[in-house]
Amino acid sequence: MRGAVMYAPGDVRVEDRDVPVIVEPTDAVIRVAAACICGSDLWPYRGIEQLNGATPMGHEYVGVVEQVGSEVTTIKAGDFVVGSFFASDNTCEICRAGYQTHCVNRQPVGANGAQSELLRVPLADGTLVATPGQPDANLVPSLLAASDVLGTGWFAAVAAETGPGKTVAVVGDGAVGLLGVLAAHQLGAERIIAMSRHADRQKLALEFGATDIVEERGNAGVAKIKELTHGLGAHSVIEAVGTQESMMQAIRSTRPGGHVGYVGVAHDVSLPGKELFFSGVHLHGGPAPVRRFLPELIDLIWRRAIDPGKVFDLTLPLEDAAEGYRAMDQRTAIKVLLQP
Amino acid sequence: MRGAVMYAPGDVRVEDRDVPVIVEPTDAVIRVAAACICGSDLWPYRGIEQLNGATPMGHEYVGVVEQVGSEVTTIKAGDFVVGSFFASDNTCEICRAGYQTHCVNRQPVGANGAQSELLRVPLADGTLVATPGQPDANLVPSLLAASDVLGTGWFAAVAAETGPGKTVAVVGDGAVGLLGVLAAHQLGAERIIAMSRHADRQKLALEFGATDIVEERGNAGVAKIKELTHGLGAHSVIEAVGTQESMMQAIRSTRPGGHVGYVGVAHDVSLPGKELFFSGVHLHGGPAPVRRFLPELIDLIWRRAIDPGKVFDLTLPLEDAAEGYRAMDQRTAIKVLLQP
CATH class of the missing domain: 3.90.180.10 (Medium-chain alcohol dehydrogenases, catalytic domain)
Incomplete structure (x- = not known):
């Protein structure tokens, strides 16, 4: 064969x-x-x-x-x-x-x-x-x-505790991130912010239920998420990349007490303990x-x-x-x- | 004054x-x-x-x-x-x-x-x-x-999702760790393993509801927790120290899908992303x-x-x-x- x-x-x-x-x-x-x-x-x-x-x-x-x-x-x-x-x-x-x-x-x-x-x-x-x-x-x-990819995006959305009344941000516009958008929408999220700078992926994100698109990434992306959430950050953030930048973008985009669902396979990622501690976020993820x-x-x-x-x-x-x-x-x- | x-x-x-x-x-x-x-x-x-x-x-x-x-x-x-x-x-x-x-x-x-x-x-x-x-x-x-200390130990127990049917391990035998034991007991945990090598603290842990004492720490401590939990790890682990060793001990003592509640103020802690990813644990904590x-x-x-x-x-x-x-x-x- x-x-x-x-x-x-x-x-x-x-x-x-x-x-x-x-x-x-x-x-x-x-x-x-x-x-x-x-x-x-x-x-x-x-x-x-x-x-x-x-x-x-x-x-x-x-x-x-x-x-x-x-x-x-x-x-x-x-x-x-x-x-x-x-x-x-x-x-x-x-x-x-x-x-x-x-x-x-x-x-x-x-x-x-x-x-x-x-x-x-x-x-x-x-x-x-x-x-x-x-x-x-x-x-x-x-x-x-x-x-x-759907099962993984779905798990990320569940791990991030998306649901009714929640504002969800999605870091990563690959298939998993896009299907994280779909999952968040199915799970009833109120607002879904897709972070993407590619027109084709933005279009698909909107079809899957995204309500907002943020093109900025890194600290500028975090600032934009904060701006869209009265300075607080999103309730739920889906991380679907697996790099240091994407993990920190996800953690920093989440409000205290909020949830990060991370499914990007971590490569050379090292989380600063003190920042994580004072962020007050929930972190859950891994192989879906x-x-x-x-x-x-x-x-x-x-x-x-x-x-x-x-x-x-x-x-x-x-x-x-x-x-x-x-x-x-x-x-x-x-x-x-x-x-x- | x-x-x-x-x-x-x-x-x-x-x-x-x-x-x-x-x-x-x-x-x-x-x-x-x-x-x-x-x-x-x-x-x-x-x-x-x-x-x-x-x-x-x-x-x-x-x-x-x-x-x-x-x-x-x-x-x-x-x-x-x-x-x-x-x-x-x-x-x-x-x-x-x-x-x-x-x-x-x-x-x-x-x-x-x-x-x-x-x-x-x-x-x-x-x-x-x-x-x-x-x-x-x-x-x-x-x-x-x-x-x-009680409020912090209580938060750690809640963040670690202790409760009926759960096996809880507690890393740290200071006041917060000991009161994490008390909290886990109040919240109905089935088994509470206090990690301590000091007789006076062990005694207090037992008074507060600990069912087991583990004196080993680091990898030996993790091995002992695994041994006590059919090789799986605890459902819930309370981390109440804040060092690299204690955080890794907590994460590694937790079964996949289990919860780490960490309240030790992190000092020089850096969490390896890949290990955390493949651990499949939930992580939540911070200032209680x-x-x-x-x-x-x-x-x-x-x-x-x-x-x-x-x-x-x-x-x-x-x-x-x-x-x-x-x-x-x-x-x-x-x-x-x-x-x-």
């Missing part, structure tokens, strides 16, 4: 890989209907994160179950499923508390490379959720979004427990209440994955969908 | 100071019944925090109202009152959200020096809470504790909004449901404040009460 492999920064190739098989009785193998390229895939692509040799890529996927192991009970061959990037048993104490990405038995699905024709998913019962039936083709991008939200998100998508698939502004055949990486890297695409 | 003034690290003197008067119509002047020395007073005493010249000391106080400004309506001369270390209007949006220490009009009461015979308290209506009557002498220490809790805490003390005054293991006349600082510094006393 064909699959994308990263050999070095800037070097992604689609090549023949071994056909995955059931290894554990709790496994499933799925035929990938759609996969995509994640902002976090760009860290090794840009050489910021070290690669350990040639690495199969991709951790976002939807597809049709080909085969399940003998112990799998909740999904069966032929089901259309959405999964998340960490396999989880969904039964341990941590999972039951809603933190499936920290499951005591978690396994990174991405290690198997989801940008491929077939994918082995461990702990299938705890990881995959079947849709109510075979989806219309135009629902597939949204279901794929649920697998990571997408599995917690999948049933709800699939339902919203199935009912066409939300259309998160709009973040995909470039669709390519899997064979052209390298072009997809280039487009994401150069920010000519927000999010690239790959069709095996 | 007499009051304690710090001239330099290790140099605290009780001397004549100007008698405070009503400056703003929202002020009150109180006759201090009891004040105390705070762990945070030790930072400048030890030369770790810079002093700006001779500094009146103390920010924890109870006393009897001598005089109020023309706009004060909720307290009157003769009332016995408990206040908090930041004066707050208790009406702004931040105060109404329960974050009075971040009030848009806040003023540090400590700037006036509470370790003295008389004290001017700004924003008296929003800062002071009157007790139901004149307290018995043996209630005074507990009411004084409410003014800071004691005012939020005062009515409830005074009620509990008045009904003798709690006895936080036990943390005072040394009572001295105000004139001997210097001896009190020495005792706190050398850890021969947990907490020193000063009687003007």
Whole structure:
């Protein structure tokens, strides 16, 4: 079967890989209907994160179950499923508390490379959720979004305690930030300030429910958020970048007692303890427990209440994955969908 | 009137100071019944925090109202009152959200020096809470504790979301940590692990409701907490020290999705973003909004449901404040009460 492999920064190739098989009785193998390229895939692509040799890529996927192991009970061959990037048993104490990405038995699905024709998913019962039936083709991008970027934006909005009456600021205008806007809107936020300086992303933010756009960033961005909130700062801030600047922008844009939900994978971030202490904010985030939200998100998508698939502004055949990486890297695409 | 003034690290003197008067119509002047020395007073005493010249000391106080400004309506001369270390209007949006220490009009009461015979308290209506009557002498220490250490330990327990069914770990065995134990117990925590290697503090922790004592600290302490919690970490961790080691001990002792409530004033703390991200914990803390809790805490003390005054293991006349600082510094006393 064909699959994308990263050999070095800037070097992604689609090549023949071994056909995955059931290894554990709790496994499933799925035929990938759609996969995509994640902002976090760009860290090794840009050489910021070290690669350990040639690495199969991709951790976002939807597809049709080909085969399940003998112990799998909740999904069966032929089901259309959405999964998340960490396999989880969904039964341990941590999972039951809603933190499936920290499951005591978690396994990174991405290690198997989801940008491929077939994918082995461990702990299938705890990881995959079947849709109510075979989806219309135009629902597939949204279901794929649920697998990571929507689930992550949603978690950030929940972690930031967005909701009715709240003013929410969103730092980061990538797919996750934009879907954080969508999530905040769905969760009933009163005012949603998207921080973006790109016209196409601003437009999508407004479609997803943003009420204000702030183009400034860093301290100027913070000042603007303060200006829009009677000097207090936002109640809820979603951080979806993962740099020192974006984290500080998020913390400083939040009022005392407010909530920062941060989901940008932290790179070279160091939080000054004293400033954090005196800020009085709540901080919560990390790798999003997408599995917690999948049933709800699939339902919203199935009912066409939300259309998160709009973040995909470039669709390519899997064979052209390298072009997809280039487009994401150069920010000519927000999010690239790959069709095996 | 007499009051304690710090001239330099290790140099605290009780001397004549100007008698405070009503400056703003929202002020009150109180006759201090009891004040105390705070762990945070030790930072400048030890030369770790810079002093700006001779500094009146103390920010924890109870006393009897001598005089109020023309706009004060909720307290009157003769009332016995408990206040908090930041004066707050208790009406702004931040105060109404329960974050009075971040009030848009806040003023540090400590700037006036509470370790003295008389004290001017700004924003008296929003800062002071009157007790139901004149307290018995043996209630005074507990009411004084409410003014800071109890309120701070209570906030930490609330920020750490302690409660029924929760396992709580407490990092720090000073007065705040010990009262964090008391708070967690009152809030219904199932298991409370006090981290302490001092017999007298362990004893008090057990009296306040600790179910386990862990003597190890740092990584060994974390390992012990994990061992006591099926490898997962505590649901809730109270951090009441403020050093890099104590913060990391708190974060690492918390399970994914769990809550760290941190109230130790951060000194030279820098939190590694990546580790924090992958920890999946909630982080909340800062200067405790004691005012939020005062009515409830005074009620509990008045009904003798709690006895936080036990943390005072040394009572001295105000004139001997210097001896009190020495005792706190050398850890021969947990907490020193000063009687003007």
